[in-house]
Amino acid sequence: MVSAGQAALNWSYTPEQISAAGDKYVNGKKELLDKIAALPLDQATFENVLQPLGQHENDTTGELMVITFFQHTSPDKALRDASTEVEKRLQEFEIECAMREDVYKVVDAVYQRTDRAALAPEDRRLLEKTHLDFRRNGLALPKDKQEQLKALHKRLADLSIQFARNVNEADTEVTFTKDELLGMPDDFLAGRETKEVDGQTQFVVTTKYPDLFPILTLAKREATRQRLQYAYDTRCKENIGLLEEAIRVRQESATLLGYPDHASYVLEEKMAKSPTRVNEFLTELRGKLLPLGHDEIAKFIAYQREVKDALGEPLSGAGTIYSWDYRFYMNQVKEREFEVDDEAVKQYFPMERVTQGMLEIYQTVLGLKFTEVKDANVWQEDVQLYEVWDKASGDFVGHFYLDLFPRKGKYNHAACFPIRAGSRLADGTYTTPVNAMVANFSKPTPNAPSLLKHDEVTTYFHELGHVMHGLCSQTKWARFHGTNTENDFVEAPSQMLENWCWEPEVLKGLSGHYETGKPIPEELLNRLVKSKNVCAGLSNLRQLFFGLFDLKVHSKPADGSDQKVDVIALWRSMRQDVTLIKDGQDDKETWPAAGFGHIMGGYDAGYYGYMWSQVFSADMFYSRFKVEGVMNPKTGHDYRYEILKPGGSRDGMEHLKAFLGREPKIDPFLKSLGLN
The missing domain is CATH 1.20.1050.40 (Endopeptidase. Chain P; domain 1)
Known part of the structure; x- marks a missing residue:
């Protein structure tokens, strides 16, 4: 330090x-x-x-x-x-x-x-x-094979860069009349760009998350949700060709190196070690989740009939839940069974208050002190910069940036970017880490500040957890700093921190009505906390689908034949089979995999890691923080120094055993979903 x-x-x-x-x-x-x-x-x-x-x-x-x-x-x-x-x-x-x-x-x-x-x-x-x-990388291969592998690796690099660029630049727009946006709150429409279309004033909506998710959650008319989902699922079709080529190139590379398939090559360096173990894990979990999922689909279908009757819309297609229905009917369950209205909840979570409360929590739990740097040199005027200090010693720890609102050409999702690793310099001094959180939360409107739905608060907490991983890590070599751990461990620390967003006292501290400043009412808070596992079956089946799809396209067929993947067809068939939700209409082709950035951005044959690491995150939270206190500085100290500080300088399992005092168990994760 x-x-x-x-x-x-x-x-x-x-x-x-x-x-x-x-x-x-x-x-x-x-x-x-x-x-x-x-x-x-x-x-x-x-x-x-x-x-x-x-x-x-x-x-x-x-x-x-x-x-x-x-x-x-x-x-x-x-x-x-x-x-x-x-x-x-x-x-x-x-x-x-x-090479x-x-x-x-x-x-x-x-x-x-x-x-x-x-x-x-x-x-x-x-x-x-x-x-x-x-x-x-094939250096033990004959020279001609090395050259072949080098060419394949270069092609993969080109494919991944072009894929990401296409997604980032895909700013698709759709226009809707006010009637088509029935159910959308006033703050969604306030200040929104309009166009005259066929003599009618229509609102311009993009496929960016701050537009996409609210409409898929709140728009009552199915045709509206369907049209926007279709626009989202038909972006950058050229990415399908890039993905299919990448799958072929990865398989060819793995074969050259003597591995049966790309999944086997990737998993050699993961905690899971083999595709068989991953497939068994995902399949077993799917079996436990399917009964929950079927019950939830039955609720969706019952509410679907009620909603269509109330709107006077025909029941064509009723009895089938499509991709554009998922968020809407999950929200219906929250509102009807738990009386949780996301629009009411978000009034209590203005961006500035959430940021302040969140930073206070991280400072308390991790023993840190944050100071905002005013008039900092940043890449865009909305970006904020913070200095980080160790509270006990007064040592300087590092910097982090917050870039929270969408704009043209910007990264479309929410993520933490490690900008500089903490490491030892040649003169023996220590260069401090720098991390950036990049997100796409709703921008302030003329009538209200940026207001965060509860799931956005959770996303914020999660990504800021990755930032803290980078800041609290101390390694000699940059290679092992921060989140440079096994990919099937790296999400566990941040997933564990999502649990704070379901703790009543924590939520009170994060909240403050944007007009009155009053914390979220006790009654609404209690209903929100009770809704934690709403549609847990379908939500987790959705994650399992991404993991199974990723594993499938990167694994050799069981019969040993050469793999030829039709990504569009496979996605559609697996989506309904695994998630119980139909991807789209039979007469309209879509290609959602064209936006599946993880599969081209470093998570190939590794997306299962989100579910795999959930097991570890649940064990860490329920076995220690929930027992010892979520704001307990001693537990936070152990978490900081045993989970975050080592980065990738030792195996993730060693982190877990040091923090838990034993190897991790799956029971807390199943219990957290209400499965045992």
């Missing part, structure tokens, strides 16, 4: 400077690798091979992450384009680096000759992981 605040990052780049920074990185790393490759094998040591490699990553991570981050958030298209282009070049360069046989031979010599038990644990992990990376 350091006791004085380090300067925040520079965001004043031009497209030319972004390109030049990329060139500087490439030239510097190439020079280092050439130097290492020239070492005689009998002179190669951890100190002159692995340490320089790790140190170079430590020293360059900050600027590298900045220049590639612009593509997701900059309001300037020229900067976004330059950032996308430099990331493409950097990914191609890193593939070249990972350098001359460097591998030197690393392998160190690996074979070093007494690994004599190394410090994190140094030993750096050596073992670096050596494994080279082997997984």
Whole structure:
């Protein structure tokens, strides 16, 4: 740690400077690798091979992450384009680096000759992981196979970048009359852009989340929900071709490396280890969830008839629940059975109050102190910057940014971006971490501030949890910092923190009516908390579907035949089979997988991790925080130092055993869903 605040990052780049920074990185790393490759094998040591490699990553991570981050958030298209282009070049360069046989031979010599038990644990992990990376990149293959693999990896990099860019740039618009928006609250319509269409004033609605989710939840007319869902599910069709090609390329790469399929290749480095284990986990959980799901679908269908009767709409299609019905009828259950009105609830959760309350909670539980930096250098005027200090020691911890509202060309979802890893520099000093939370919450209107529905509060808490993971982690090597853990563990810390959003005292502290400042009323609060498991069957079946679909497309068929995936057809058939909800009308083709960013953004053959890590998150919360107190600083201290601080410097299972005092169990997770 350091006791004085380090300067925040520079965001004043031009497209030319972004390109030049990329060139500087490439030239510097190439020079280092050439130097290492020239070492005689009998002179190669951890100190002159692995340490320089790790140190170079430590020293360059900050600027590298900045220049590639612009593509997701900059309001300037020229900067976004330059950032996308430099990331493409950097990914191609890193593939070249990972395929350098001359460097591998030197690393392998160190690996074979070093007494690994004599190394410090994190140094030993750096050596073992670096050596494994080279082997997984095919350096043990004949030269012609190496070249083939290199070309496949470069193609995958191109495909993933183009896929993400297409999604980010897909700003589809649909217009609706006021009658078609029956059920939408006044604040949704206030200040909204309008157009004259066929002599009628119509409201412009986008497929961004702040428009999409409210309409799918509240619009009473099925035709309205259906039209917007159709627009959302027919964005960037070119991504289907990119995804299908990526699946083929991944399978070809895995085969070259001697793995039966891409899923086996990926899972080698995960906690789950094998596709068989993942499939068994998901299938077993699906069996437990299906009875709940069928009961919930029956409720949806009963409410569907009532809603259509009240509107005087025909019952054509009644008895089938479609993708555009899911959020609407889940909301009907909340309102009818629990008397929870999301529109009433959100009046008590204005953005500013939620942010203040949330930061207070994190400060208390984790022993931190946050200070907002006014007039900070940021990439867009709405972005906020905070300094983070350790409350007990007064040491400076790091920075984080909040970029919370949608805009054209911006990343479409909610996520935490690690901008700079905390790590040791060559002179022995410590560079502090920087993280950014990027989200798309509703913007303020002329009549009201940004108001958050309860599920948005939960999303906020979750993503801010990832930010805290990055801030509280302390590792020697940037490679292991923060969320650089196994992918099927990385969500567990933040999923665990979502439970705070169902604790009455916590919700009181987060709330304050945007007009009166009064906390959420006790009666409404109690009903909200009781609704925690509303439609838990269907909600979790939906997550299981994403995991099973991802596993299916990346696994070799049971009969051993070559895999040829029709993504559109497979998505549609699996969606209804697993979730009990039909994806769309038979006479209208859609392609929702074109927007499934996770499958092209690093979660390939790993989406199951969301459900897998839920088991760990439930155990951490119910076995410790729920027993010892959700605001208990001692429990928070243990969580900070056993779960967050190590980052990926040891296996996730070691984190869990240190925090829980034993290996994790599935029982708390099942109990949290009301299944036992």
